Amino acid sequence: MKKSGPAPDRNLVWSVPVTVAQLPESGLRQRVEADSAQREAIAAAVGVTAVLQAVADFDLMPVADGRVDVRGRVKARVEQACVVTLDPVENEIDETVDVTFAPPSRIAASPKPAQADEGEEADIPDPPEPIVNGVIDLGKLATEFLVLGIDPYPRKPGVTFTPPETPEDPDEHPFAALRALKAGPGGSQGGGAKKPKGK
Numbered sequence: 001m002k003k004s005g006p007a008p009d010r011n012l013v014w015s016v017p018v019t020v021a022q023l024p025e026s027g028l029r030q031r032v033e034a035d036s037a038q039r040e041a042i043a044a045a046v047g048v049t050a051v052l053q054a055v056a057d058f059d060l061m062p063v064a065d066g067r068v069d070v071r072g073r074v075k076a077r078v079e080q081a082c083v084v085t086l087d088p089v090e091n092e093i094d095e096t097v098d099v100t101f102a103p104p105s106r107i108a109a110s111p112k113p114a115q116a117d118e119g120e121e122a123d124i125p126d127p128p129e130p131i132v133n134g135v136i137d138l139g140k141l142a143t144e145f146l147v148l149g150i151d152p153y154p155r156k157p158g159v160t161f162t163p164p165e166t167p168e169d170p171d172e173h174p175f176a177a178l179r180a181l182k183a184g185p186g187g188s189q190g191g192g193a194k195k196p197k198g199k
Contacts, residue, residue: 013041014139027061056142093149102128
């Protein structure tokens with residue numbers, strides 16, 4: 001009798017959970033594709049007019065210390081409103097995925113950046129993503145990379161977009177308020193949303 005997998009997370013717009021303990025030693029290749037209801041929910045969540053297609057192919061490979069390497073590709077087609085004419089515009093998304101997952105106990109709290117010979121901070125790899133309750137949710141991962149591929153300023157072919165002039169006073173710039181929010185009461189900037197590894 002075939003064992004049923006974990007139930008999808010109802011808090012996610014696109015949930016395809018995979019139990020790490022059930023992964024074969026040779027790895028698992030899996031394709032996930034959002035249905036019409038999921039695409040509608042994704043569109044509403046990410047702020048586009050429509051998600052016409054969303055599909056992802058993943059290779060999951062167990063490695064040492066309970067870690068799992070997840071590599072693959074997320075492809076989607078979204079409809080957005082042109083920032084100039086407001087006419088509908090279709091854009092293709094094609095994002096490469098290369099992320100390592102690990103049990104929370106195996107993830108370092110905050111690795112210290114190494115120092116290069118010149119005294120500058122050297123590049124350090126992103127810490128692994130946590131395996132939550134023994135599960136990696138491929139739908140959630142695909143959604144995160146789909147969001148990365150969305151064009152923030154979609155334009156119809158041939159339409160020119162002229163950005164507004166930057167105010168002379170930096171404090172009047174629209175992003176000044178965003179910086180103030182990030183700085184918080186203490187005045188020092190906090191960390192923003194981390195971009196998933198693979199970009």
